[in-house]
Amino acid sequence: xxTIDRDDAEHTDGRFARGARRRSEIIEATLxxxxxxxxxxxxxxxxxxxxxxxxxxxxxxxxTLDDLLVAALTSVADVYTARIRQIIDTPGDKLxxxxxxxxETAGVGRERALAERELATLAARRPAxxxxxxxxxxxxxELCATLTDDPVAVAGVVAASDxxxxxxxxxxxxxxxxxxxxxxxxxxHH
Amino acid sequence: xxTIDRDDAEHTDGRFARGARRRSEIIEATLxxxxxxxxxxxxxxxxxxxxxxxxxxxxxxxxTLDDLLVAALTSVADVYTARIRQIIDTPGDKLxxxxxxxxETAGVGRERALAERELATLAARRPAxxxxxxxxxxxxxELCATLTDDPVAVAGVVAASDxxxxxxxxxxxxxxxxxxxxxxxxxxHH
DNA sequence: TCGCTAGTTGTACGATGGTTCTAATTGAAC
DNA sequence: GTTCAATTAGAACCATCGTACAACTAGCGA
Numbered sequence: 139x140x141t142i143d144r145d146d147a148e149h150t151d152g153r154f155a156r157g158a159r160r161r162s163e164i165i166e167a168t169l170x171x172x173x174x175x176x177x178x179x180x181x182x183x184x185x186x187x188x189x190x191x192x193x194x195x196x197x198x199x200x201x202t203l204d205d206l207l208v209a210a211l212t213s214v215a216d217v218y219t220a221r222i223r224q225i226i227d228t229p230g231d232k233l234x235x236x237x238x239x240x241x242e243t244a245g246v247g248r249e250r251a252l253a254e255r256e257l258a259t260l261a262a263r264r265p266a267x268x269x270x271x272x273x274x275x276x277x278x279x280e281l282c283a284t285l286t287d288d289p290v291a292v293a294g295v296v297a298a299s300d301x302x303x304x305x306x307x308x309x310x311x312x313x314x315x316x317x318x319x320x321x322x323x324x325x326x327h328h
Numbered sequence: 329x330x331t332i333d334r335d336d337a338e339h340t341d342g343r344f345a346r347g348a349r350r351r352s353e354i355i356e357a358t359l360x361x362x363x364x365x366x367x368x369x370x371x372x373x374x375x376x377x378x379x380x381x382x383x384x385x386x387x388x389x390x391x392t393l394d395d396l397l398v399a400a401l402t403s404v405a406d407v408y409t410a411r412i413r414q415i416i417d418t419p420g421d422k423l424x425x426x427x428x429x430x431x432e433t434a435g436v437g438r439e440r441a442l443a444e445r446e447l448a449t450l451a452a453r454r455p456a457x458x459x460x461x462x463x464x465x466x467x468x469x470e471l472c473a474t475l476t477d478d479p480v481a482v483a484g485v486v487a488a489s490d491x492x493x494x495x496x497x498x499x500x501x502x503x504x505x506x507x508x509x510x511x512x513x514x515x516x517h518h
Numbered sequence: 519t520c521g522c523t524a525g526t527t528g529t530a531c532g533a534t535g536g537t538t539c540t541a542a543t544t545g546a547a548c
Numbered sequence: 549g550t551t552c553a554a555t556t557a558g559a560a561c562c563a564t565c566g567t568a569c570a571a572c573t574a575g576c577g578a
Contacts, residue, residue: 301487
């Protein structure tokens with residue numbers, strides 16, 4: 139997505155730009171592998187095959203497997219961050235927006251959410267990754283802060299959002315945004 | 329913990345009893361490995377080394393790695409089930425009991441909770457494991473059902489319990505049972 | 519005592535994976 | 549055009565892993 143630290147948007151194509159594109163292609167392929175086979179299925183070889191490149195090219199861009207997983211987790215967290223920020227910045231019922239975002243977990247967003255969760259579990263063992271994994275919660279908290287002043291209420295909604303996602307992933311059924319909103323609303327207002 | 333389906337508590341020692349003991353020793357070793365290196369670190373060899381036995385003995389009791397992981401997840405879920413059931417059956421403030429159980433996640437129970445979470449993530453990709461992974465939520469729901477009739481409130485507390493555990497694991501700091509109880513209490517009562 | 523089976527060991531085969539290395543190719547700068 | 553670093557390909561090394569297998573030990577029932 140972004141250019142590497144090499145130069146500043148001087149070349150839109152060419153060596154450096156292609157390198158940056160490759161990099162994001164590899165991250166995308168990594169997420170596809172995580173989606174299909176889980177984090178355990180991520181190897182330089184499987185990622186390379188998924189991306190249609192050679193194995194050594196994967197190691198060229200991400201020296202160690204860990205580098206690759208960290209980059210993938212960061213990337214997926216960025217997507218969620220953007221979604222939440224969009225809800226915050228959009229006028230209207232923010233709670234409904236949050237409920238719909240959570241409901242997405244059951245549909246199109248299921249695989250992404252699964253990948254995100256799988257990678258977040260990895261984060262528990264890597265202190266360097268914790269801030270990234272925490273971002274989702276902090277963003278939800280920020281959203282809640284626009285709706286109430288009660289810190290306990292904020293904590294409750296953040297925890298409930300997380301738990302609802304888990305429930306949806308485990309139940310594997312369709313999620314009713316209206317119901318989700320009701321639970322969140324109840325957690326928010328006394 | 330239990331005897332295998334062979335015979336019924338006829339021998340407290342000897343071949344069969346020792347076999348059952350070995351089995352639970354191996355499961356214990358598996359959880360220790362998950363705690364130390366994560367679920368990805370679980371191999372027949374690492375588990376065997378942790379248990380102080382030979383590799384082939386691990387495969388003797390658990391033919392495939394999957395069998396081993398399933399057994400380990402089931403075992404850890406059993407512990408939590410027992411804890412919750414104890415809270416339900418104990419007279420007194422059940423919400424405080426639940427809050428204290430959650431707070432444990434930050435202390436002595438941290439590694440166990442981490443292992444449980446790691447294994448639960450695995451469950452998302454193995455339908456056969458989902459019922460086991462769901463038990464925790466069902467038990468919390470059962471506990472809540474003794475406190476309220478509102479299904480939305482129950483869903484809120486269950487989700488909040490789960491989310492609070494996640495938060496504690498991520499924040500890696502001490503958890504205040506009183507604060508946890510306040511969040512749960514707020515989720516429960518309107 | 520003796521056969522049987524659970525428990526146990528050591529070893530090995532085939533496969534996979536992380537990582538490294540070398541050589542080729544290509545685009546950018548001059 | 550020449551030079552140089554970024555990029556790509558191909559192969560290989562070495563470790564580990566899942567699993568299988570044959571042999572050996574010892575408790576259990578008769």
